[in-house]
Amino acid sequence: MIFQFKERFPELNPYWDKYLEFQKRMEVPAKTVLLEEGKTSQNYIYIEKGCVRLYFNNNGQDKNVQFFFEHEGLTSIDSFINDVPSAFTIETIEPSVVYMLPKKYVMQLMDELIHIHDFSKTLIQMSAQRQTHYMNEFLSFIRDTPEMRYQKLLSERPHIILRVPQNYIASYLGITTVHLSRIKTKIASGKAHF
Amino acid sequence: MIFQFKERFPELNPYWDKYLEFQKRMEVPAKTVLLEEGKTSQNYIYIEKGCVRLYFNNNGQDKNVQFFFEHEGLTSIDSFINDVPSAFTIETIEPSVVYMLPKKYVMQLMDELIHIHDFSKTLIQMSAQRQTHYMNEFLSFIRDTPEMRYQKLLSERPHIILRVPQNYIASYLGITTVHLSRIKTKIASGKAHF
DNA sequence: CAGCAGCGATAACATATGTTATGTAATCAA
DNA sequence: TTGATTACATAACATATGTTATCGCTGCTG
Numbered sequence A, B: 001m002i003f004q005f006k007e008r009f010p011e012l013n014p015y016w017d018k019y020l021e022f023q024k025r026m027e028v029p030a031k032t033v034l035l036e037e038g039k040t041s042q043n044y045i046y047i048e049k050g051c052v053r054l055y056f057n058n059n060g061q062d063k064n065v066q067f068f069f070e071h072e073g074l075t076s077i078d079s080f081i082n083d084v085p086s087a088f089t090i091e092t093i094e095p096s097v098v099y100m101l102p103k104k105y106v107m108q109l110m111d112e113l114i115h116i117h118d119f120s121k122t123l124i125q126m127s128a129q130r131q132t133h134y135m136n137e138f139l140s141f142i143r144d145t146p147e148m149r150y151q152k153l154l155s156e157r158p159h160i161i162l163r164v165p166q167n168y169i170a171s172y173l174g175i176t177t178v179h180l181s182r183i184k185t186k187i188a189s190g191k192a193h194f
Numbered sequence C: 001c002a003g004c005a006g007c008g009a010t011a012a013c014a015t016a017t018g019t020t021a022t023g024t025a026a027t028c029a030a
Numbered sequence D: 001t002t003g004a005t006t007a008c009a010t011a012a013c014a015t016a017t018g019t020t021a022t023c024g025c026t027g028c029t030g
Helices: A004-008 A010-020 A077-082 A103-113 A119-143 A146-156 A158-163 A166-173 A177-188 B004-008 B010-020 B077-082 B103-113 B119-143 B146-156 B158-163 B166-173 B177-188
Strands: A024-028 A033-035 A043-049 A052-058 A061-068 A089-092 A096-102 B024-028 B033-035 B043-049 B052-058 B061-068 B089-092 B096-102
Touching: A010 A103, A033 A043, A043 A103, A052 A166, A061 A166, A061 B119, A077 B119, A096 A103, A119 A146, A119 B061, A119 B077, A119 B119, A146 A158, A146 A166, A146 A177, A166 A177, B010 B103, B033 B043, B043 B103, B052 B166, B061 B166, B096 B103, B119 B146, B146 B158, B146 B166, B146 B177, B166 B177
Parallel strands: none
Antiparallel strands: A024 A096, A033 A089, A043 A096, A052 A061, A052 A089, B024 B096, B033 B089, B043 B096, B052 B061, B052 B089
8 A cells, every 4th residue: 555655646755755765675585474464464564576475374274465566565464454363364475575564654654644635535546446356356246156256257357366376376366276277278279168 | 334433433423424314315115226237326324124136247147246124224335436337236125214325415524524533543444344245255165165165154153034024035055946945844854964 | 208296177976055835922113 | 017037946857066985006104
């Protein structure tokens, strides 16, 4: 959320710069845990290079919720904002370079920005967009079959399929790796409907 | 969103009262459309009595997304905030009494409130909660079987099952009415697992 | 280099879920 | 009240999806 503002509000750059010094740059290998399920989120994470996944453990199985790439920021939002244990683990998928900005500074920054004209309106708009994002994920399960969800992923967000291992994608789609493999075969053989 | 503040911030009552006169009270029968899919949302809706559903049409079939009851406020959020056509229809399920507050006044009210100390923080917290709500709906599809989703609905939000027709609930759970009926039979016969 | 672990494909079988059809009771409008 | 419509249950069958197991490939590590 936070860092996406940077692109939308270049005139805010002086504000960002003030907080640059508080960001901790980390170069980490794949499968590095950045936040562990059960712990309270203390940092906002910005990805300079690489990609990460947000997931939770369900009866011993990883369930992937979302994937993030270069120039995206993330956190375990509920934990970060409301100071409760995180329901999710955040872990790198590839070797990555990330910046961690402690909550304290994020909050300070928000306090500063909130007084800027029209910023609060933008904040509301962006949070409406986020809401819409998760709502759409949810709607997709009501509306579409797993095959259609995969097709949409392929056409709308192909970078995910290119960079994220298939077993992660399967749980994100709500299916098994076996079934995902079958779907791919079906599509490749041209027998997919629509 | 908006009207829920009233309970959390009783000291803000003077602000609400200013806008009372702009709210349009409506007594409407069941199946009254309050907002039509494709039109832009112009009002924030507050339910004094009754209940409503938010749904969309998918190949001729209604897909229900969410149900709202007394003392809850709603709108087609993306449409309302970002001035785009609504992806959803809002329709009463029971005969209801609702208040409609035009967007213009909602925005004015937000502008006033945003300058109150700590309000913006609360706004962020509440929007995080909303995000979490939809995220949880989405997670439920990744994590649970339809049977488990029904069980959770039954234990956590029984009022929905009591007041909302079963065919609406089925699409909300992402299944057919036939399957929902089977699930109920299975549970009633005590053969449900867990 | 050998061996191992993880990923992905595939097959056989089991279970869950959808489809279509039918019956019955409840609801609603004329 | 009647007749039409809607909600819900149920059955028979079709399809989708899960489970378990096996195999081959790749990349890693000793």
